[in-house]
Amino acid sequence: MEEMEGQSSLPQILPSRYGNLITVLSIDGGGIRGLIPAIILEFLESQLQELDGNDARLADYFDVIAGTSTGGLVASMLAAPDENKRPLFAAKDIKPFYLKHCPKIFPQRRGIFGKLWSMVKLVWGPKYDGKYLHKLLRAQLKETKLHETLTNVVIPTFDIKRSRPTIFSTYEAKTDPCIDARLSDICIGTSAAPTYLPAYWFLNGDSEFDLIDGGVVANNPTFVAINEVMKQIYDVNPDVSQIEPVDYKRFRIISLGTGSAKKEHKYDAKSAAKWGVFGWFLHQGSTPVVDVFTQASSDMVDRDISLVTQALKCEEFYLRIQEDELKEKESSVDISTKENLKKLVNIGKKLLKKPVSRINMKTGDYEQVQNGGTNEEALRRFAKILSGQRKFREQNYQQISKSRGSSSQS
Secondary structure, three states: OOOOOOOOOOOOHHHHHHOOEEEEEEEEEOOHHHHHHHHHEEEEEEEEHHEEEEEEEEOOOOOOEEEEEEHHHHHHHHOOOOOOOOOOHHHHHHHHHHHHHHHHHOOOOOOOHHHHHHHHHHHHOOOOOOHHHHHHHHHOOOOEEEHOOOOEEEEEEEEOOOEEEEEHHHHHOOOOOOOOOOOHHHHHOOOOOOOOOOEEEEOOOOEEEEEEEEEHHHOOOOHHHHEEEEEEEEHOOOOOOHHHHHHHEEEEEEEEOOOOOOOHHOOOOHHHHHOHHHHHEEEEOOOHHHHHHHHHHHHHHHHHHHHHHOOOHHHHHEEEEEEOOOOOOOOOOOOOOOOHHHHHHHHHHHHHHHHOOEEEEOOOOEOOOOOOHHHHHHHHHHHHOOOOOOOHEEEEEEHHHHHHHHHOOO
16 A cells, blocks of 8 residues: 555545444543553554555544543644644654653652642642643644544543533534534643642633543543444434444454553552541642542443453454553652653553453453463554555545446436
């Protein structure tokens, strides 16, 4: 296949119309730990480039890219258009972006007085003011709106004024101007982690949003992405009363975690039983209440999708890549020292070499998949599927266009 030039000729339509598979990429929240999926994405895109040319980008292959918090930022970087209507960032650009900007987004105060100041600041407001992040996102994403993304993007947030989830979806933005906000505003909203960054208010036309971190809703947004696709199938096919179970087998899903510290046992009930409000919000430099609900959210989604795919005998169509052996500092969302950022990069590289793992329904631990190979090998297999599906769709689109042209001439 020749290298692709310019924007994909394929229209932004339901994959069920012109292809036989539905491809989903999902990226968890996790602050600076977004470096881990960045390494995975760089490898996957390199495999696609080996197959289809150097101009291949992830947005050319996935029907929907979902991301929460830092994952929402990555999703936007991969799908936002540049002046040539090609993705603003290649996957290989994400790592240097994080290495350059994370220390300025989460500036570190050193020494005893620095730690004391952080504790005092946490009592009276968020740990960081978010000004650098806001300025950065507006500079990078400019006035780009949600409907302009090169593939469908799904980003969860939570509106604290209305006490309800707000899902920003390209699918919805094409028909609902209320949701069609600037990507920069959406990314600031989904990244507004309680205690770390300030909640974010903005207007989009006459619509008002009061947002905090999407991790409150779905730190792992895989199911949110699937649900958005299902909604579109219902809307396009109103005569369809239900989705047959076999339709789940049409999904090809890559879900990327940002790591956890399960094996470290950061917290225990004996200690937590003594915590008051302050203890739940600050314990040895971390925020237990935030850590717990974001990790629980990620694991429950992974558990549910694993259960469905295993029940339907299509578990090989769902690839979850997650590291659950992070150390205490590595599991932080904001320790942005050069040393820690370098460790996260190395963790991502090592994760590629690790065997494919799947969550054990009884224990909740990740276990090696027999004959599953390494994550690197699994991504190579997925790259071939993605490349083949793209070629299949292009052929279908050409045939349909030719048929329509013949019909109009007659």
